[in-house]
Amino acid sequence: MNASDRTPADLLRSALLADPARPLVTFYDDATGERVELSVATFANWVAKTANLLQGDLAAEPGDRLALLLPAHWQTAVWLLACSSVGVVAEVGGDPAAADLVVTGPDTLERARACRGERVALALRPLGGRFPVAPEGFADYAVEVPGQGDRFAPFQPVDPDAPALVVDGTELTGAQLVAGAREEAAGLGLAPGSRLLSGRSYDSWAGLAAGLWAPLASGGSVVLCRHLGQLDEDGLAKRVESERVTHRAV
Template sequence: MTVTDALLAPWLAGDPARPLITFYDDATGERIELSGATFGNWVAKTANLLRDECDVEPGTPVAVLLPAHWQTAAALCAVWACGAEVVAEATGAEVALADAEHLEAAGAAGLVVGFSLDAFGQGLGDALPRGAVDYATEVRVHGDHFDPLTPIGDDAPALAGADVATVVAAARERAAELGLGAGDRVLSTASWPLATTGGLVDGFLAVLAAGASLVQVRHPAGDQERRAGTEKVTRIL
């Protein structure tokens, strides 16, 4: 069982029509809301892209050089759906997923997948390094369902050296410690640094493990308390 199977599948088995992630970028004015079903489709599309075009397979180290963003959440779940390991550094990684700010660092990996993070799905265009894959343009053609080729063991590497069982247990433990439940709507302005996994566990995986929904804010500005009221937030991280 992968991290994605353990944490996302139970969420989708409940009410997949309810919001899983509501994403704001206060620098651009962007707001996008993804239901569980829609998020699951993005995970499947991304996993198919990684496997079919980037040769990501069980055990492949994949560097994720991306900010706290809904596309990052989908990419993380897709990497795990493939049975691959998420790492923080491009050096030694076979594939690196990077936004425009981190494309140069991503070049240390064998293959770069560039993320524009554009709200309207525009690619990176001329900013994309030669030989790199443009996520925004390539992911669209891939299927909304992903079938893994081989089963993944609980002892398979998943996140910065920690195995699947350890990551899943940490997410569930933090969900309990934070008092998160399936009815919660959690607002977070936290980043997800992979060098230390605590931010990712608290800011995303624990929310997923609890069956709660996430309101993630990038470049926070203005009155977050007012936003919390508008979004019917029950918890603020």
């Protein structure tokens, strides 16, 4: 990617300029059989819409803290880039009571109610489907995001030296995140065009790096697998072959 990239949003912009049609995130949920593939352009469109929701309807500002209570999922990856685009600090598994706003999946709704700010819930259903009935006290992401703009511009430039992510109790600036992503990509042996299969969860830096940041920083792509343990060895071998996987992080 571009050596001048200093924020996660810069990495996505560079990927979009380099090859918008190439796959970026291919997501599997082996508990439901779901498969979703997002090109760089499609992923960037979701990020733009989500960033507009975050900055506009949710009135989030740079430096605000967002408790991100979501599993390894393509929509989680979207939220991570949207936060970075606005300048909001994504606290993975963070305390909702101490956060300015919270984004949650269906399994952590009760925990998320501790947040006194804006609350957004994701059903995590196939194809980004909405809740049959929206949970009380939460905005349904699948209802709110489609009408948002396809282009995003932050109200103020994102400072690469400002906090961007908290994971494993460690706070990283945007510049540190980008540097860490490049280091992880090198350690995993990733290069432009690499296809990394990751079965790691998103609750650690190693999981986030393999499941998003390192492939993005290297010009590669990720095959992100949730509930990978439900796949037998034969099924895994077939996936590696069909998805043209070049590297693994499981």
